[in-house]
Amino acid sequence: MNSAIHLKKQAIRQSYLKPASPPHSFADKLLNDKNIKTKKIIQILLLGLLAYPLYAQQTEIKVSGKVTDVNNETLEGVTILLKSTIDSAYISGTITDTCGVFVLPKVKPDKYLLEFSMLGYKKQYLTIQTKESRPLPPVIMEEDAQLLSAVTITGMRKLMTMKPGTTTFDMDAMVLGSQGNVLDALRSLPGVMVNEDGSVILNGQTGIQVLVNGKSTYLSGDKLVNYLRSMPVSSIKNIDLITSPSAKYDAAGKTGLIDIRTQKVTVEGWTAQANTSYQQSADGKWNVGGRLTYQKNKLGLFLDYSHYQGKYKSTLDIFREYNLQNTASSPMMNINQNSRMKDRNQGDWARLGMNYDINDNFSFEVSTNGTLFNKRIPGSTDTYIQKSGSPVDSSLHTQSQTYTKQRAISGGLLLNYKNDKDQTADLSFDYLLHEHKQTLSMLNEMKNPEEQILNRDTLKGDMSSNIRMYSAQTNWSMPLPAKFKFYSGLKFTWVDLDNSALYANLMTGQWLPDNSLSNKYKYNENINAAYIQINGQVGKFNLEAGLRLEQTRISGTQYSPDINLKDSSYTDNYIHLFPTLTVQYNIPETDNSISFLYNKRIIRPNYGDLSPFNYIWDDYTRSTGNPDLKAELTDNIEFAYIHKKLYRATLFFSYTKAPIMQSIGIIEDNIAVVYPENF
Structure with missing residues (x-):
């Protein structure tokens, strides 16, 4: 049957149980003492590979930009979400600083959807195609008319x-x-x-x-x-x-x-x-x-x-x-x-x-x-x-x-x-x-x-x-x-x-x-x-x-x-x-x-x-x-x-x-x- 690798299914032995024998740490019980150095190297390799957004061999770039209002005033605290264009799945996120600037580091070259949201402002969406690290065009957010209408009717109330x-x-x-x-x-x-x-x-x-x-x-x-x-x-x-x-x-x-x-x-x-x-x-x-x-x-x-x-x-x-x-x-x-x-x-x-x-x-x-x-x-x-x-x-x-x-x-x-x-x-x-x-x-x-x-x-x-x-x-x-x-x-x-x-x-x-x-x-x-x-x-x-x-x-x-x-x-x-x-x-x-x-x-x-x-x-x-x-x-x-x-x-x-x-x-x-x- 070819050179198929047969990895037999075996149950995980609960080796971290504590009988009357001298205590050991959980990791020591999980790993065999023999070949411990080689296995630790494998652990380190696997830990890096398990976080799949990091193991990809693609070049990682930086996405940055600035958010302002219609009067060109910078906006602090705007939430920016980086999402997949396929299913809108969340990938990463950040908020703007006091100068209205945001930075998303370590982004893989691909097509993404950026979502900008802040209390009192309409959500903004921007589709980007990342190929290299460069600032995006300024993002301008408009005040939410529905919120302003509510304030007009009920009176001023702090958000x-x-x-x-x-x-x-x-x-x-x-x-x-x-x-x-x-x-x-x-x-x-x-x-x-x-x-x-x-x-x-x-x-x-x-x-x-x-x-x-x-x-x-x-x-x-x-x-x-x-x-x-x-x-x-x-x-x-x-x-x-x-x-x-x-x-x-x-x-x-x-x-x-x-x-x-x-x-x-x-x-x-x-x-x-x-x-x-x-x-x-x-x-x-x-x-x-x-x-x-x-x-x-x-x-x-x-x-x-x-x-x-x-x-x-x-x-x-x-x-x-x-x-x-x-x-x-x-x-x-x-x-x-x-x-x-x-x-x-x-x-x-x-x-x-x-x-x-x-x-x-x-x-x-x-x-x-x-x-x-x-x-x-x-x-x-x-x-x-x-x-x-x-x-x-x-x-x-x-x-x-x-x-x-x-x-x-x-x-x-x-x-x-x-x-x-x-x-x-x-x-x-x-x-x-x-x-x-x-x-x-x-x-x-x-x-x-x-x-x-x-x-x-x-x-x-x-x-x-x-x-x-x-x-x-x-x-x-x-x-x-x-x-x-x-x-x-x-x-x-x-x-x-x-x-x-x-x-x-x-x-x-x-x-x-x-x-x-x-x-x-x-x-x-x-x-x-x-x-x-x-x-x-x-x-x-x-x-x-x-x-x-x-x-x-x-x-x-x-x-x-x-x-x-x-x-x-x-x-x-x-x-x-x-x-x-x-x-x-x-x-x-x-x-x-x-x-x-x-x-x-x-x-x-x-x-x-x-x-x-x-x-x-x-x-x-x-x-x-x-x-x-x-x-x-x-x-x-x-x-x-x-x-x-x-x-x-x-x-x-x-x-x-x-x-x-x-x-x-x-x-x-x-x-x-x-x-x-x-x-």
Whole structure:
């Protein structure tokens, strides 16, 4: 059968389990000690090749230009997105600087669509054909007549307010205030990008946490994206982009937070609102929703609902090169993979709540949210295997079908107190119950150059994940002499995670369990926090200083159905202090200010990265979690100049200890395993 390469499918052994033997790092357990130097070279090569936008041998160029208004005034903060002309898929993006200039580095020569957007201006589109690095013609943006009309009718209302470390966008004052979903609204804000994998980028910085009403969603990855996509923007009052959070916020989040504030009931009597939107690129996306409120005297009721449907395409091209026998004389082998997937999403979101003013001092609010989300992902992967410089020797064709269901319910109770001495206090209880189920079916066919089937195997998997979160929090504030104010608070959070993955192979017409791939994992986390903070004004200086203490206690247990592998467990307990400092100088007789900000933050591994489950792309590519991950610690420093409370120029520095990044390991039969690791 020619010189076909037979790479036998073998299960990934969970070598990072922790039996009674001496502990080793996850990477040491994944890679064999023998030939470690050669395998590390392969890892480095594969890591560079996996990021397929970088391995292409084409010349990379720079796209740059300038954006102005019709009066030739430069525009700062314009969001520029570089998209594919075929399906409008996102490729890269940036924002204009204080001079209205933008730069997109490392762009491959090709035909692209540039999208320019900014609050209060009409979107502009420009098709470009990149051949060499050169500035584009000036882009002129026109004011949005619809926005101007709305201002004429309802009165002047600020689209955004700016202060050191925080920019607040008023969704009621924006054109998109009653359209679309929260995910689209976030993507429309200057400097904000939310990718389909759940990663959030703010002003070019990653590791951004998303909050709702000042509280964590405790969701990450596609769970966070699905939640934001299901929530209608009509239910949102404003969105805060916080680059330097104060001590009252959780310390989680590498360089900042995005806080989504929901609408309150303010209009007497019944009000009803309906909205719908439709987007068309390569595929259509639409949502429909509404809001119903009732207010009488001290009682307010509200109901929000949204339904969403859409399709998304994704591609992944991987090229690998490796030494067949790890010897100088053995031939080099190439594996070229091309994956194509098309997501079909459908989601429903609803929120029901009540607020009541007990008297002049006390009030309370109770609410509950529900989310239903379904996603179907049909996919295909073609893998071609050959010796370097030789024709294709054999090929692997993979057809897969993934179906995901997510169900979540969350809510809370908030009790507020205030008095005429400017003293305030609040007490809240919150919960989240999230269920994630996923089924996978995969058919693999190995063929020779004549397209004759040499081998066929079928795999199926059933994965589930359950998250249960409960938290209690209290805050208190009081005025101090000399225009100062004191804040303090406590918070307690408990998170339980229960994951399972069961795989089976079709053998002689029967499904037989694959115990080497199957797994069960339980994780428990408890975070106890306390903070103090002082705000005040001294002459032309505004000061804010705080200190937050967080104790983190975690435990995890992994169970394996493979009798040759032992169950393992681990625990950890650590305490960190997180100082924050903001100093603002208000320049006399102007609306301008200069500020210095410092904060320390933490990034705990998300639950998906900790789960030691295998996601199988095909016989040669898999991804898994790493239960040995440690938290990142980041120090952030920011110098900012704010001009007339409308424009900001910022100098930002960040240092991260033990950052979490993706690594690649090679196991038996040259199977590549992608996993997260501290560096």
